[in-house]
Amino acid sequence: DVVMTQSPLSLPVTLGQPASISCRSSQSLVYSDGNTYLNWFQQRPGQSPRRLIYKVSNRDSGVPDRFSGSGSGTDFTLTISRVEAEDVGVYYCMQGTHWPRVFGGGTKVEIK
Amino acid sequence: EVQLLESGGDLVQPGGSVRLSCAASGFTFSSYAMSWVRQAPGKGLEWVSAITTTGSNTYYAASVKGRFTISRDNSKNTLYLQMNSLRAEDTAVYYCAKTAQHEYWGQGTLVTVSS
Numbered sequence: 266d267v268v269m270t271q272s273p274l275s276l277p278v279t280l281g282q283p284a285s286i287s288c289r290s291s292q293s294l295v296y297s298d299g300n301t302y303l304n305w306f307q308q309r310p311g312q313s314p315r316r317l318i319y320k321v322s323n324r325d326s327g328v329p330d331r332f333s334g335s336g337s338g339t340d341f342t343l344t345i346s347r348v349e350a351e352d353v354g355v356y357y358c359m360q361g362t363h364w365p366r367v368f369g370g371g372t373k374v375e376i377k
Numbered sequence: 378e379v380q381l382l383e384s385g386g387d388l389v390q391p392g393g394s395v396r397l398s399c400a401a402s403g404f405t406f407s408s409y410a411m412s413w414v415r416q417a418p419g420k421g422l423e424w425v426s427a428i429t430t431t432g433s434n435t436y437y438a439a440s441v442k443g444r445f446t447i448s449r450d451n452s453k454n455t456l457y458l459q460m461n462s463l464r465a466e467d468t469a470v471y472y473c474a475k476t477a478q479h480e481y482w483g484q485g486t487l488v489t490v491s492s
Contacts, residue, residue, distance in 0.1 A: 266439075304478055306422070313472060313482045314414075314422060325480070357422055361478045364436045366412070366424040 267291050267360050271369035277377045278348045286343045286372045288358035293338050295362070302361030305334055305343045306368075309354040317356075318343065350376060379403040379481045381473050386486030393463050393490070399456040399473030399483060407431075407451035410477045413458050415469035416485075423469070426458065427477045441467075463490045 268291040278284045294301045305318035316325050318334035321341060331346040345352055353376060358369040385397040399411070413425040426447040427436045435447050446459040456473050470485040 302478060306479070308422075313484050314479075315482065316478075316480055319478055319480070355421075359422075359424070359479065364427075365438050366427070366436075366477065368414075368422040368424060371421040 266365055267294075267363050267367050269358055269360055269367050269369040271356075271358055271372050273372060274370070275373045275375070277375050278345075279377050280350065281347050284345045284348050284352075284374060286356055286358075286374075288336075288341045288343070288369050290339045290341075290360055292363070294360050295338065301337065303334075303336065303341050304359045304361055305332075306357045306359065307352075307354055308357070308371075309351075312354075314357065319361075345374075348374070348376070379475060381475065381481060381483030383471065383473050383483045383486040386471065386488045388489045388491065389463050390492050391464060391490055394459070394461045395463065395488060397458040397460065397471055397473075397486060397488070399458075401454045401456065401473075401475070404475065406449075406454040409475055411449060411456045412474045412477055412479060413447060413456075414472045414474055414479065414482075415467075416472070417466070417469045420469075425471070428456070460488070463488075465490050 270289045272287045303321045306314040308314040317328050322334045333344050355371045357371050380402045382400045412427040428447045444462045448457045468490045472485045473483045475481040
């Protein structure tokens with residue numbers, strides 16, 4: 266199975282400052298159709314997860330443009346350009362290329 | 378508006394069974410693959426299972442293979458997860474999600490396995 270490794274585990278950030286989360290996969294996530302199925306999810310406290318980013322860098326509808334995704338192959342990053350209070354929660358990457366699907370362990374974003 | 382409403386969660390004894398349902402609305406259910414994802418208390422997300430549009434292909438995590446069965450009824454816009462031979466480590470909130478890329482999620486239903 267693919268292993269998804271996220272870092273850091275915890276990310277204290279100052280409001281208005283940028284934040285970055287890394288996600289690495291144990292094998293390439295490029296699918297035979299040429300797409301790379303790497304997704305990012307946000308889970309706010311007490312809520313269900315919500316997808317933010319699909320296929321590495323595409324924002325889902327309604328997702329603020331301060332969220333961006335980048336990367337290729339096995340190395341990916343979620344960046345929040347200016348953290349706001351509502352961004353507190355746990356962020357997960359997930360590979361959607363291979364079966365079984367696998368989530369990263371999660372990164373907890375909190376305000377300093 | 379896409380809505381996914383899970384139900385069926387319960388307190389079950391080890392070795393017991395339960396069937397979860399996910400009622401879908403706001404989209405053409407029969408046109409999309411569907412998935413189940415779980416989250417143990419205080420833990421991260423764990424992918425459980427997925428099913429293609431017609432049900433012809435199903436996929437399972439190693440931790441549930443042979444014990445859980447995913448199915449769907451496109452006439453009822455409903456996704457199911459039959460869970461047998463339950464263990465304490467199956468205790469979790471179970472979410473259904475639209476597509477194999479988890480585009481939308483339901484609110485979850487809690488399954489507790491305990492004697």
